[in-house]
Structures are given as C-alpha cells and as structure tokens.
Amino acid sequence: MATPSSEQTIPKLSKELCSRLLSDLERAKRPVLYATKCSLDNAIYNHKVGYLTPGSKKVATELNVSSVKKMSRAIFMLEILLRNLDTGAVNTKRELYYISKGYIKHDSSMKPLDFADQGESDEIIDFICEMLECYREEVNCYANDRGGQTYSQQLVVTETLPDGDKAVVDLSKLGTSPFQPKNRPQNLKLSARKKIDFCVIVESEGTANTLVANGFTKRHSCILMGAGGVPSNAVRGWCKLIQDQLRVPLYFFGDLDAYTLQNIYRTLKAGSAASLIRNSDYSAPDVKFLGVLPEDIKKYDLNDYPVKENDAQEVRALKKASDALKNDPFFQDKRNKGLAQILKWLLENKRRCEQQAYFTVDPRDVTMPEKIIVEKIKRGNYV
Amino acid sequence: MAKQAGNKITTSSTAEYFSKNLQQVGFSSQTKAVLTTLKEAVDNALDACEENGILPEVHVVVEKAGAGSIKNSDQIRIRVEDNGPGIDADDVPKVFGEYLASSKFGRGRCSRGQQGIGISAATTWAQLTSATGARVITKTKTMRKALSCVVEVDIKNNRGVLKDRETIDWERPTGTSVEFLVDGRIQLNGEAGLLNYLNGTALVNPHLKLTYKLPEIEAHTIDRVSETVPAIPEATEPHPHTMKLGEFIAHSHLFGKVKAAAWLKKGFSRIHEGVINDLIKGGIKKGVLEKSVDALNEAEFKDLFVGLQNQKLMAPSTKSVLWIGEEALSKSIKRLGAVDFFSVVSRKPTICDFKPVQIEVAIARLEDKSIEAESAAQVLRFANRVPLQFDKSACAIVQAIQSVNWRSYGLVQPKDSLPQGPYIMAVSVVSPFIKFKNASKETIDASDELVAEIRLALIQAGQRLSKHIRKEVKASELEEKIRHIEQFGPILVNGICRIVNAPDARKKKAEEGLLKLLGRDAKATEAELEEAHAVLEAQQKKGLPAEADAIDTDELLKEVAGEAPARKGKDGKPKKGKNSKKTAVAEVNA
Numbered sequence A: 001m002a003t004p005s006s007e008q009t010i011p012k013l014s015k016e017l018c019s020r021l022l023s024d025l026e027r028a029k030r031p032v033l034y035a036t037k038c039s040l041d042n043a044i045y046n047h048k049v050g051y052l053t054p055g056s057k058k059v060a061t062e063l064n065v066s067s068v069k070k071m072s073r074a075i076f077m078l079e080i081l082l083r084n085l086d087t088g089a090v091n092t093k094r095e096l097y098y099i100s101k102g103y104i105k106h107d108s109s110m111k112p113l114d115f116a117d118q119g120e121s122d123e124i125i126d127f128i129c130e131m132l133e134c135y136r137e138e139v140n141c142y143a144n145d146r147g148g149q150t151y152s153q154q155l156v157v158t159e160t161l162p163d164g165d166k167a168v169v170d171l172s173k174l175g176t177s178p179f180q181p182k183n184r185p186q187n188l189k190l191s192a193r194k195k196i197d198f199c200v201i202v203e204s205e206g207t208a209n210t211l212v213a214n215g216f217t218k219r220h221s222c223i224l225m226g227a228g229g230v231p232s233n234a235v236r237g238w239c240k241l242i243q244d245q246l247r248v249p250l251y252f253f254g255d256l257d258a259y260t261l262q263n264i265y266r267t268l269k270a271g272s273a274a275s276l277i278r279n280s281d282y283s284a285p286d287v288k289f290l291g292v293l294p295e296d297i298k299k300y301d302l303n304d305y306p307v308k309e310n311d312a313q314e315v316r317a318l319k320k321a322s323d324a325l326k327n328d329p330f331f332q333d334k335r336n337k338g339l340a341q342i343l344k345w346l347l348e349n350k351r352r353c354e355q356q357a358y359f360t361v362d363p364r365d366v367t368m369p370e371k372i373i374v375e376k377i378k379r380g381n382y383v
Numbered sequence B: 001m002a003k004q005a006g007n008k009i010t011t012s013s014t015a016e017y018f019s020k021n022l023q024q025v026g027f028s029s030q031t032k033a034v035l036t037t038l039k040e041a042v043d044n045a046l047d048a049c050e051e052n053g054i055l056p057e058v059h060v061v062v063e064k065a066g067a068g069s070i071k072n073s074d075q076i077r078i079r080v081e082d083n084g085p086g087i088d089a090d091d092v093p094k095v096f097g098e099y100l101a102s103s104k105f106g107r108g109r110c111s112r113g114q115q116g117i118g119i120s121a122a123t124t125w126a127q128l129t130s131a132t133g134a135r136v137i138t139k140t141k142t143m144r145k146a147l148s149c150v151v152e153v154d155i156k157n158n159r160g161v162l163k164d165r166e167t168i169d170w171e172r173p174t175g176t177s178v179e180f181l182v183d184g185r186i187q188l189n190g191e192a193g194l195l196n197y198l199n200g201t202a203l204v205n206p207h208l209k210l211t212y213k214l215p216e217i218e219a220h221t222i223d224r225v226s227e228t229v230p231a232i233p234e235a236t237e238p239h240p241h242t243m244k245l246g247e248f249i250a251h252s253h254l255f256g257k258v259k260a261a262a263w264l265k266k267g268f269s270r271i272h273e274g275v276i277n278d279l280i281k282g283g284i285k286k287g288v289l290e291k292s293v294d295a296l297n298e299a300e301f302k303d304l305f306v307g308l309q310n311q312k313l314m315a316p317s318t319k320s321v322l323w324i325g326e327e328a329l330s331k332s333i334k335r336l337g338a339v340d341f342f343s344v345v346s347r348k349p350t351i352c353d354f355k356p357v358q359i360e361v362a363i364a365r366l367e368d369k370s371i372e373a374e375s376a377a378q379v380l381r382f383a384n385r386v387p388l389q390f391d392k393s394a395c396a397i398v399q400a401i402q403s404v405n406w407r408s409y410g411l412v413q414p415k416d417s418l419p420q421g422p423y424i425m426a427v428s429v430v431s432p433f434i435k436f437k438n439a440s441k442e443t444i445d446a447s448d449e450l451v452a453e454i455r456l457a458l459i460q461a462g463q464r465l466s467k468h469i470r471k472e473v474k475a476s477e478l479e480e481k482i483r484h485i486e487q488f489g490p491i492l493v494n495g496i497c498r499i500v501n502a503p504d505a506r507k508k509k510a511e512e513g514l515l516k517l518l519g520r521d522a523k524a525t526e527a528e529l530e531e532a533h534a535v536l537e538a539q540q541k542k543g544l545p546a547e548a549d550a551i552d553t554d555e556l557l558k559e560v561a562g563e564a565p566a567r568k569g570k571d572g573k574p575k576k577g578k579n580s581k582k583t584a585v586a587e588v589n590a
Helices: A006-026 A068-087 A093-106 A108-113 A118-132 A205-213 A233-246 A258-270 A294-299 A312-327 A334-349 A355-360 A368-379 B014-020 B030-051 B092-097 B118-130 B194-204 B245-252 B260-267 B273-281 B286-290 B298-310 B326-336 B396-403 B448-500 B504-541 B553-560 B584-589
Strands: A032-036 A043-045 A052-054 A058-062 A149-152 A155-160 A166-170 A188-192 A198-202 A222-226 A250-253 A288-291 B057-067 B074-082 B134-139 B146-154 B159-168 B175-184 B209-213 B220-222 B339-346 B350-352 B355-366 B378-383 B386-388 B423-430
Touching (some): A006 A118, A006 B448, A006 B504, A032 A118, A068 A093, A068 B448, A108 B448, A188 A233, A198 A233, A205 A222, A222 A233, A233 A258, A250 A258, A250 A368, A288 A368, A312 A334, A355 A368, B014 B118, B030 B057, B030 B074, B030 B118, B030 B175, B030 B194, B030 B386, B092 B118, B092 B134, B092 B159, B118 B134, B194 B209, B194 B326, B194 B386, B194 B423, B245 B260, B245 B298, B260 B298, B273 B298, B286 B298, B326 B423, B355 B448, B378 B396, B423 B448, B448 B504
Parallel strands (some): A250 A288
Antiparallel strands (some): A032 A058, A043 A052, A149 A222, A155 A166, B057 B074, B074 B175, B134 B146, B134 B175, B209 B220, B350 B355, B355 B423
C-alpha cells in the first residue's frame, strides 16, 4: 500500500476524513469512523499471497461523549503529522509527544488535550494510522532503526535522499562494519557486484557478527544479516527488498523454540496480526526456516534443554503455540505443515535448543556452524 | 507439700478480690474509669426499664467537681437518673454494694448486665478514690417518698452498707438516680470517648430518650424514635453442648430429688425421650437414669455428660435472642448526625459455636465533610446493645469488617484494613452467651463461625450501600460528561476546520451540531440518574428502610466464596438478580 506518493495521499485522505466529519457534524449526524480490525480473528492467509492480510472486519468508533476527547486529540495530532509531511520533517513517537506538549504550552485553549504520558500520545498516533489505514512511517513517524545489521562482499545499496541526491553504499568497502537498513527501505535500490547465492538471516546479531568475523562472507557469495530478536519494521522491510529486488533464496537461522518460530520467524515470513495493514510491505514470504530443526538435535548431537516452568516467556509461547495450531491461519495452511509440525514437536517434547548449540559440534573448529549452515542449504535440509 | 509454719492460708471475699483487681473490670486507666462507671450505671438503668416494660428516659450528667486525689486526675461527678421501676430499699445495698448479686446471672437472657460485678466495682472505685460510695435516690411504685442514701461496699464481707439514709420528696413517680464521685479524667471524643458511648447507646436503643450534660458542650437530648419497649425473650434452658462437666453437675443441684432422666428432660433444652433412649443405646445403664439426681456419684455424672456430648443434638433455639430490627435501626441511625445515606441489615438469628446469636449492621455515610477521606471509617461495636470501646483490633467485629472487600461496593479500602471515608459502621452482636475475651467485656472473641456470620451481614449491607454510591457515581459521570462537551467540542471542531480550511459559517454550524449530538448523550445519562433516584424514593415511601429491597442471594454466596460480584450489566445499570429474594427483615418479621 505504501507508495512513494504517500506524502500526497495521506494529506488527501486526512482532508477527506475531516470533510466527512465536518459535514456530519453540520447535520448533527453522529460521525462513525471505521478502522481495520488488526487481530488474528481478522487475519487471512493465502499461500499464493504469502502473508497475513486483513479480513473484512472493521472497528467502528462513534463520536460520543466518551470518545470526544480521543477524537479531539487525534485531530490535534493529525495536524502535527500533516505539518511534518508538508515540510518533510520526521520524528519518533517520543519526539511527537514532546512536540504536542510544546503546542499545548503555547496555546492554553488546548490544555484539555494534554497527554499525561507518552503511552497516551502513542495510542493516538496508532489510532490515526488505523483510521487512515496507513503505517506510521507514512506519516513520517519512525522508530529507532533496530536490528538488521547486514554484511556482504557483493551487495551494493543505492539510496535516494529526500533532496533527490543518490548515495551509493558498497558493503564490501565497509570492512567489518555492518550496513544498517532504514525503517523505510522503499527508498533503497539494491544491486549485486557478482551473483549472490543466498541470504542468511541469523536471529542473534552477535552470532551473525561471529560468523562474519570468522570469514563467512569471504568464503561465500552471500548476504548475512542479524535480525536482533523480533524483527523491527526495518528488518522486515529490508528482507522484503532483498527478496523482491535480488531474487535470492532467503534462510532464517535461529533457536528452536515456540517463541522464535511464532514471534520472530512467522513475523519475518508472513507478518503479524497486529500489523495486518502493512504486512504487504513488511514480510518476505520466501524465507525458509533453516534451523535449528528438531532432527538436527539428534543428527549433530546438540545440547538441548527442557522448557523451564518459571520461564514466563517460553511458557506463554507454548500456550500461544497450542492456540496457534487451532486458530492461526498461517500455521493451519497446508503449505506450512512442516512448520506446524515443529510447533507440535515443541508442545509434545517441551524442549528447546539454541542456535549457538552448533558450536558444540566441534569446539576446536570455529567454522563448524558455518559448515553446517552451508551444508543444510546445499542439501535442502530446511522447512 | 508440708504446710509451712507461720504461713496461714486465708480466704478473701469476692469484694476483696475485685477491689484489688479493678483493672480487670474496666478501671485500668483514669479515662476508662469514668467511662466504665457511666456505662455500668446506664446499663443498669436500661435493663431495669426494659424488664418492667417502661420506655426508658435516661438523664446523664458528667462534670468536674475539683481536683482528684490521684496525681494528675480530676474529681468527676457522674450522675445517671432513670424513670425505671425503682429499687426496693432492701435491695439497694445488694445492687450497688455486693459483688455477684445479680438477678441475671447465667439465666441465658439477652440482658446487658450478666454477673452483677460492674456497678459494685464502680462503687468500690468511688470509695477507693473519693472515700465516698454511691449516692442513690430511688422510688418504687409502692413508696410514698423516695429513699436517699449512700451505699458503700464492705470489702471484707462483700456486703453493701447503707449510710446517710433518709426519705425525701422526689418529683419522679418511680425511678432511680445514682451518683458517683470518682477520680479520673474525661475524654469526650475519639473511640474511647464518652460521646461515642452515648451516641452508640442511642443507636442500638431506638426506644431510649437520652439527655446528657457533659463538660464543655451544651446539654443535649436525643429523642426516642421507637415507642415500643423491646420484649425481652424468655430465657431458654441451657443446652448440654454449651456446658462443662462442673456446670453440668452444679446444674443438677437446682432440681433436688427428681429422676435423672426427668432432670435431663426438664433441665436442658433439646433433650427428649428419643435422646434418653439413644443414651441407653450408647451404653448408659437404665438404672442410672432411674436414680434420683442427688444420689448420682461423680462417675455417673461424668458418664451421662460424656454420653450427651457424643449425641447429635438439635442446635439450641434461637428464640432467646433479641433484635433491634431494620426499621428501628434505620430510624435510629439518623440520630447520629446528618447522614447522606445509610443501609441496615438484620440477619436472622442463627447458631454460631453452638450458641444462638444475631447480627445487625448499620452503615451510614456522614454529611460531615470535615472528616478526612483517608481516615478509617468509624466502627461502633455492640454486644447485647452495649458499646464496646477498647481493644478494637482483636475483636470479631473488626476482623469481619476487614475481611470484606469494600472496594467492590465503591468504598476506598487499603488491603486488609478498615475502609476509609466519612462512614460509620455499626455492628451489633446479640446473644445470651457472648464470648468476651475479658471480664470488662471489651472485645468479642473472634471465632471463625462468628466472624463468618458477621461478614455475611456486612456484605449484605455493603450491597445495599453500593446502590447509593453508584447513584453518586452516575451523578459525577453526568457532570464529567457535561464538562467534556464544553471542553472538547470547540477544540475538535476548530481542529477539523483548520485541516479542511472551512469558513467560519461551517465552523459555527458544526459546533452547534456537535453540541446537539453530545447533549443527547448527556440527557440520556440524566434520565438514568433520575430513574435511579426515583427507585430509591419509591422504596423510602413504602415505609421500609430504603435499602430493604431485593438481595440477590446467589450473588451473596458468590461473594462469600470470594468471587468478585458482577456489579453491572452491559449498559452499566445495576444488575438485577434472576432469583431475587425478599430481605432478611421480611423473612424475620413474617
């Protein structure tokens, strides 16, 4: 949905929305705003599309005494965002919180709108995005560029700057420094100096760094990326860009546990229920799950652990996994049967194995994890 | 052990014992001494009136008479005058000067006094601190002139002695006036204050007309709100499961030469032919039951006693408890001061720890806005209609109040504490056998069963109270909504108009439209509020207390089980139970 022209479409959509509000009010008619319902029960998965798309469910917000405050705040914040779009300024959510405070300070009639904390203003920004069915980057509200450190000897990135200038980054010239993708990778153009064979996305940025330091990218014509936990919008958009522009196979390498599979890998591949409206731009359906696979534990004699009863995150993830098998259209789809089976295995065995376990295979050989990864790719040992 | 030469073993009289241990019966501090003296005199006055079917009119004077003999004390004059039946001249020394001389001891009736210790202890205190006993004026129906005298306790012999005896003219047809001069200090306010005692007494005695004159405040009269003297229920025979072996044997001495079986049937409640047969089946020899009670030996008594303890007997009758009633209580609570709203609950008499007991609860919110919101609610505790004012934390009543989740009724309550705010919570426990923790009757023993029963009453009262609080919440919601409209309406319209560059004319029209829209919302709330108000008023008109409406027993049970009650329906209106039942008061009166 995001197009380079969102600078024009958002103001247009906003004006249409406000016109409708105004004419409703003039006729003393109660305005109702509809927003796409962003939850699993409104998520549709079609393997041909490859990511979770929104269903037909909408959340209606009616203007009444209890919503008038929220609406007033939304219009107030929308004005700030439109001004940013107009001037090309960008801000984080926290900065927007302080900017709103500044406006209120200078105009006492706005005092009732004042936000008590950033949580309140964040909620309003999200509400605006839902109303306009856009994502925050489209209203120039960016998060910190987290995760996605990328290494390659072949990749060249060309960025179109707001003033039209172009910046060219040749990743092979960066030494051991990684390239950090932007939250809005749509302005980037990718090219390869030599054919790239594959792209590996490693869950842990630290492990990605180790692999590079040990010469992974020197020995293989590839792209190596650290996801840094749950992928941020930057990582998700960046993977999509690599998939679409370079058409190289993508593999995800991470822990074998319910959390990684659902919260990290699924989000990377098909997006999330919370971001239904932006999954089209922020998911890479081609990415495969390289491991750790349940069979790897036996095959490589990896150290695995039982899920700890007091590990709240893992216990929650297991609970979520059993729900996912019943309700999540992604795991229910026939094409993802292999992934659903891993979830089942996790639920039945209640064990987990970390990506770093590959280092136990031959402690004297630092390149052993690299060898296993490459071998798995070569043999098609992934899901 | 060999008796040591020169150490003579002596016995001392009851009076001697108490004169040395007055702290055990409420004279442990100077302020407490004044309160206890007043309390004992008022208790006696009320008991005397009620026993004789007289509507009590009690006049209390407490004043400083000079410096006391004890360091840092005042000499206090305490006079209590009633319109009771008066006391026969022969009985005057017994009533005021002899310990354990009581008409009520162990009779199993719900009277305030039980043992006959209190007023004699007050006389002793007066005697010890001011060297003068109790000045008594009394007149019965048969006396032409009133008897005036001073009663002193002959401590060595536990006897009352009359001094300065004379007959005088007295304007009262019948009645008693007793005056003590004691050393002590006056505390008017606070939980242990005289005012708290007098107000509390008025609350649980709706038929009492009380006039009092205390230092530094003007004379005050609290009129009666009920014209009926509570009919004191007849005492019932003791229940064998409430006795100990010694009491059991002592009880037999009252019966002389009757067969053991007849004694059991006549002298105890809940023992009938069937129980006697079961005793025989249980191994008691028929011959023992045929024997005369005065011929039974200790082993036989013990067999009988143990046999009875092993029998499953019906619980004691609840007929012997006396209650105030919701109607009288709701009138009475208004005498405590300006009250915003209140709720009262009279539970049906029930059995706790094998003793009949009845719980009544009155909760009121005071209009007095000077009371700090964070201060704990004022708790008034009553045992057999006598206020309890000391050692609050160990009391069954306080423990029950703390165990209730008042937050679900809209009150503020820190965890495991008393609720906060300008509330009065009055809990009355009535039973012929109240288990006190000490002889000065300050704290009710917190047994699990009793606490659970009090808790039930409190929860019912809380449910009723919450209706009022919800009404208030609705009113404040309305205010909030109107405020919202005034605040946000113009801001919203201005913002929209700026974004679409609308002319002023459109802006004005939109503002009007918005006010119309939001005004409709406010009107709907207003209508809801009026409806709630009307329901309350309709109930008040019915004559019953406003709160005597349906209580959802299912909900009550859920709450007792510790579940949060489903307070509101989807529309935010109070939820009506499917199987609403009539209230406790209706059941009791029926």
